[in-house]
Amino acid sequence: MDDYVNKEVVEIDKVIEGNQNGAMRRVTTETHPSAPDGSGRRLYGMVAVSFGMLCVLQVALNISLRLVSDCLTEERDQLPASYNDLIIERDQLQKEKDYIMGKCSNPGWNKFESCWYFVSSESKTWSESRQDCVERxxxxxxxxxxxxxxxxxxxxxxxxxxLTDRETEGSWKWVDGTPLRTSYWIIDQPNNGRSLSSFPEEDCVELQNGQDQPEKTWNDLNCALKRIWICELCNNNLL
Structure with missing residues (x-):
């Protein structure tokens, strides 16, 4: 009888222990659900970073396309103005060509290189001579x-x-305001009229003929004396 009672008690204890172990396993399973390991977290991070970079690239691409579009629009808008400028330049060149061709048909003009030269047939002072050139x-x-x-x-x-030094004695300048750099003076010139007491100021320059050296023909002279003159017409003289 005692053996039977003890056997029953042992069986009951095993059942209780089994139930307790099962409960513990369920608690453990419910308390610790499965979670990604370290490699999974790194993968998620890389995906997030890649997505962010794609977003940045998309924004940069949109900005670049917008800038290109704006530039093309600006160039397109400038085309009519550029065309008009070309038309104006063409007309100006034609005007200059017609003007020069008109000079060619007039007696007294000679062409050398890209310019035309007029030699007068009458004599005037230096200032009067220059005024005649300007009028031409x-x-x-x-x-x-x-x-x-x-x-x-x-x-x-x-x-x-x-060529003159009327503004500052000894400072020779051309009529366009540029200073004298290369000169072709006759020997002992310029002398500012030191040899002629009646014309003490010699502030204008003449070419002297009858010289035997082509590069020694300049002479300073009183501007009030009368000489023939030589006008020069180049493209940069045209208005």
């Missing part, structure tokens, strides 16, 4: 190269050129 759309000749000096020498004329 030109100015007194500027000698800025050895080739031009030799061209003028070949004309064999005693004539005014566009």
């Amino acid at each position: 759309g030109a100015d007194l000749v500027i000698v800025n190269s050895r080739e031009k000096q030799r061209f003028l020498f070949a004309l064999n004329k005693r004539a005014w050129i566009g």
Whole structure:
């Protein structure tokens, strides 16, 4: 009888212990649900970063496309203005061409390189001579190269050129305001009239003919004396 009772007690204890172990396993399972390990978290982070970079690239692309569109629109709007400028420039060039061609048909004009030269048939003072050139759309000749000096020498004329020191004694300038850099003076010139007491001031320059050296023909002279003159007409003289 006692053995039977003890056997029953043991069986009851096993059942209770089994139930307790099962309950503990359920508690453990419910309390600790499965979670991603470290590699899973890194994967999620990389996906998030990549998505953020794509968003930044998309924004940058949108901005670039907008800037390109704005530039193209601005260039398109400027096309009519550029076309009009070309038309104006073409008309100006045609006007200059017609003006020069008109000069070609007039007697007294000679062409050298890209310019035209007028040699007067009457004599005037230096100032009057320059005024005549200006009225012709030109100015007194500027000698800025050895080739031009030799061209003028070949004309064999005693004539005014566009060089003076009327503003400041000894500071020779051309009629366009540029200073004298290369000169072709006769020996002992300029002397400002020291050899002629009746004309003490010699502030204008003439070409002297009859010289035997092409690069030594300039002489300073009193501006009030009368000489023929040489006008020069180049594109930069045109208005």
